[in-house]
Amino acid sequence: MERGTTLFLKAAVIVIGLPILALCIFLVPEIANYTVELYPDHSYLKYLVYIVFYGAAIPFYFALYQAFKLLNYIDMNNAFSELSVRVLKNIKYCAIIITCIFVLGMPIFYLFAERDDAPGVIVIGMVLVFASMVIAVFAAVLQRLLKEAIDIKSENDLTV
Template sequence: MAVLLIGSPVLALCLFGVPRIASSDTSILGPELSFWRIPLIIGLYLTAFAFFVALYQAIKLLGLIDKNEAFSELSVRALTVIMTCAVIISIFYVAVLPLLYAVAEIEDAPGIIVIGLVILFASTVIAVFAAVLKKLFKHAIEIKSENDLTV
């Protein structure tokens, strides 16, 4: 349930927020940055896709934990995909921060930069956390296989 609640605001932004950026009448980019509209829309949808892939992998990982199969290769693969998606999102927002700065200057809204930084830092923390968990799970799998061989 929590994973669905996490994904619902992003889905709402994809359905209602991004089309607002796409429309030329009400675009928040203004005429000075209108040539960035299409690349920004493509990037936002790609990062939303990566976000939903990571959420799906999180659901799979939670299912493995429920079945007491947390320390398996499937969980390591799920963590790898989550880490990769978080890195993709981080890279996109690093590339988009100058554009967010320009929009903030035009609109006189510094909160836009803060939102971009929060998303960047959150996805970076998730990538680091997933990498640490992946390493721990691999180590636990090695210990488990050694113990299975000794018995």
């Protein structure tokens, strides 16, 4: 792969992380405060909103870091290695963790949608769950394919 392509992909990884950072800084506190306005007798919901969104942001940024490492391995012509398989495994686990966090946080989405009378909020929560599940499955498939390619390559190296 050309260096320009991986440079573009590295820039895309950074650009993907910036909107999530902006959401974490500006939107999550607003959502938490609005949840307290909707349920003033349940002020602990504010902290649950912080736990769900910031808890999902941590594995998200770890997965972005792993994607950046994978692109560095590709730059170093080290794409077909156990390091790349390990990176894909880490990305898969991060996506699974994000899925679990949002599944456990779905009651908050439900409470928010019920009081605010906005059923689209539940759909947004489900999109977050299914998007991270798709990423987990995609990373698992890539991990398995890369592992099989490495095995085939090592067999061919032994027969020569």
